Amino acid sequence: MKKNRILSTVAIGAVLALGLTACGSDPTKASGGSSSQIVVGSASFGESEILAEIYAGALKAKGFNASTHLDIGQREAYLGALSDGTISLFPEYSGNLLAYYDKTSTASAPADVLTALKKVLPATIVALDPSTAEDKDSYNVTAATAAQYGLSSIGDLAKVPNLKLAANPEFKIRSYGIPGLGSVYGVKNVAFTAINDSGGAATLKTLTSGQVNVADIYSTTPSITANHLVTLDDPKHLIAAQNVLPIIRKDHDSAAVDAVINAVSAKLTTAALLQLNTAFYGADKPSAASVAQAWLKANGFA
Template identity: 30%
Template sequence: MKRWILPILAMMAALVTVLSACSGGGEATPDPSASDFRTIRIGKGTTHESEVIANLYAGVLQKSGYSTEVVDSPDDRLDVVNQMAKGDENSVDLVPDYSGNLLLSLTDGGRKNPKATASPSSDQSDASDPRASKSATPTPSPSAAFNVHGMSSSDISSTLPKVLPDGVTTLNASSAENKDALVVNQITAAKYKLSTINDLAEHCQDLKFGVPNGFEDTSYGNKGLNELYGCAPNNFKHEDDQEKLSNDLDDGSIDVADLYTASAVVKDNNYVVLEDPKANFIAQEVVPVVRSGELPDSAKSAVNDLSAKLGTGDLVFLNRLTTGDKPISSKDAADFWLKENGF
């Protein structure tokens, strides 16, 4: 670890302690039989943020006695889960993802269901912990198509095991969420009196949007914005780097940015996150995706305990540690968070 990192971590420790005090310390009980199990391969996922979470999984499993390896994942989440379903030598056992985006990918934005005729059995999901349920809303049965914008976070998490390929399921989703949002700076918000996407709708064609590549083709891009809000933007700047998007928003190169809600730049720059009352951007909770029946119970419990502890504020904190002018590695950030949270 570089020497200049230590003062930064020392200052950050106070914040982590405050976050930890709200929900108590975590646990990682060693399993005497864990050392006899093979090395657990953990995929980094499809984003920088998911790589940090992958290292959290690795750390908590190591503290439970397991040998782990964090490896690169395919860029496409469907390639990841399909590879897991095959269970070949390149497959990972566990990978973090975001619940909403995974559901959208598996169902072509809710337009189709790969298991529309399936009758899910009671053992399709390894997410048996009652803490995984956040509402009493019945889970919608898979059908040829369904309204993803009408689904709660628990609906999405409960539906995922039903639409994942055979041999792949989920553990407990975390309350930690990191979803897309339309964001403006304070000047733009004041000029156009913006607080919601409804307010934005009448100005959409007059403003320049900074968005990741492919945004227009997503269900929450032009299609969703137009159908739900009558917002039809036609002036785009494409940029996948969140910090560069933030810089463009700050200097006025763009008027509206698609930023992640757990990105530290949102709070650090006092940006206005436009409310989304019609749920164009659906819930995006962190969810562990696993090969069915592969991980021992103590390994699944360790990951579930981590999920129960991890909150959105922790994602913001970890993002701040791993981005900016002096970022630390995903592994260093994960190790620090685990230590400060009692794992």
């Protein structure tokens, strides 16, 4: 469910770090360095590569023997690599991973998705703490439209006369799209414009030019902040949770590794992901490793 990314020149915003203090021994430190290499994998898009570099960088800073194996491919490929031991750790998305293992699940809220996922994960894979960061479909309006109609959540779209929505063609039939707008939020009689660019440039232009009132754009796409769009809240969880979720091979899992990666997850937010993507796709075109390192330093991990 990944998408084309919108390029932006906005630099990564620094996030205030919480100081990491030590009293006696540090439980997150690899004892004498780890002889077992932890290979962090990524899928074939920038955000996944950045997350992999963040995990690996945080582990290295604590003395672990960590490296990355980037651009593995789609879910079947990287889960296969996790299964056969080519990689040890991977940044996943909770809702999509649940759908992969259980296509019948109706779990939508973050806690429900995680509970359901843990029941169907292979015994060889452990899910660590999820972050609050999510990369998923989101309903977006311009700041002017939000102000005009007092829009803050998806249900508020019922206030908009002659509502027009732009999204990928499948949005017309997906449960989180037009059908869910009516059944979950009571927003009906929506004029739909199909644009097959996954919330890319054509969708953005259609929204900002006023041809539609609302558009589906992935929640960590840089164009959201670059164009001051308002992402509408989804209090009823119409769109299933897609929290960034580290998964690790059980034979590489340990309390020390968990402590490092869970600390990273505690700092990752959707806003942080958006900033990371904005930096990565900016004019300077930095590497995923350099973007990750900047975030690690800003947040006290390096």
